[in-house]
Amino acid sequence: MERTISLLISTLVLLVAPHVNAQFNFTRTTCEMSKVCVTDPNNCDPAGNSTCLFGSLKVTSQNPPNGFNLYNELSGMSSGYIALGLKPGQGNTTLYICGRNDTNNETFFSTMLLSGENNTLTKLSTSMAMFPGNMTAGKIQCVFNVTNLNATTSTRSSQDSTFTVVIGNGSVTDGVIGNFMKLSSRGPLDLNNPANTTANTTTVPTTTMSAATSVMPYHAVLVLLGILGMTVLGTA
Template sequence: MERGLILLVAAFMVFVAPGVQGTAHLSFANNTEVNITRTGCGVSKLCLETPDNCDPAGNGTCLFGSLVASTPVAPNGVNLSVELRGNSMGYVALGLTVNASEGGTMLFVCAQNSSNNGSFFFRTMMRNNTDDMLTPTETRVTEIRGSVKDNVIQCEFDVPGVNATSTRSSDATTFNVLLGTGTLNGNSLGPFNVSLKSGALNIADPTSNTAGTTAAPTMTTNSTTAGTSVLHPHALLVLLSVLTLSVMQKA
């Protein structure tokens, strides 16, 4: 049976204490689908997934995230539109961090509350990259939409003013992107289990995680291509030797 729920947030989420969600302007609508696909990957949106090339629109296991960034404007950074899809009985999450081994990760969590008929809810957390501790944090997130169906969690949301630097005169869009899942106990989040670390990516470039095109090595053959004969250097020397010998014999 499908369990769908859409959550629209017009104001930022406020967390007043660990495990306690503060007030926000919320509206709900039942039986609403969020359909995430690979359309636009590498062209209009930066995509990450595990396993490789899995289909978020299919029925198989696929942890998938995509990012679309506006043009960077210093010092405001970029506005991000995010898609997230994964299989979990607890939560799926996408994280942004400048350094995955130290500092913190801004974690965007889409979850289902099994104690409330699998209803969808959204949270933002700060993950300590040293000890993996999760702490509720205030982050402005808008246009949150989410659905849950057969333990497949899908959500879309916008994050304004994302900047990898605190320098007011510049903007930076290079982040490490993390994808992962976790368990849920009531409204309390269990540890974030990282399934994918992207390495440093320019989130404003949809092609930043695709391998660069490398020219194939030139293959030399004796065949004729498009009417043009290809001669190896040693073959040319042999031909010149034969011609020289022929001229000497006629002299």
């Protein structure tokens, strides 16, 4: 519970005006140098490849003993949503979801908990803010920050940057987030040492995780406890 609350109140998104598509130039050029990358198919490059499901994670700063800040890129084809997940050694997976709300054709961002026991999804927050997203011809792209991330669950006296990273997609029907389909998994990985993660890529058999959660519209307001400002994201 402690770790779940920590992730919930420390997830930051960059606010922008409604209906404005951000422009991204995602590439795997610096993968395993300055950022950890997870892709499906393996080693695909989102630059010029619309079918590449791509997630990247880059540690931007350290906040010992509380944790570290993480800058994330996510890109892929889906008529519903794409997602990147972080799972500590012990505990459930936190999914960061970017998608299209089929009831109003607007993009949305949501954070959900994927239970390791029954593979169900549970919403971690009741509303999400506007974020820099882009959706063109079925291709969804977004960026987001996670602050004070720590894989340690029993104590906050130490910092742990080791997670298993998953990426996948799913459907959105009548504004409801559907089952999560895991397509690729890597780890456990030390996100703070991307150069040492080259040998841990696994394309997983198609699996689905059940969910029945309504999505929040693009223009909803996200209230994060303890967060007073807005984080301006740099480029990866």
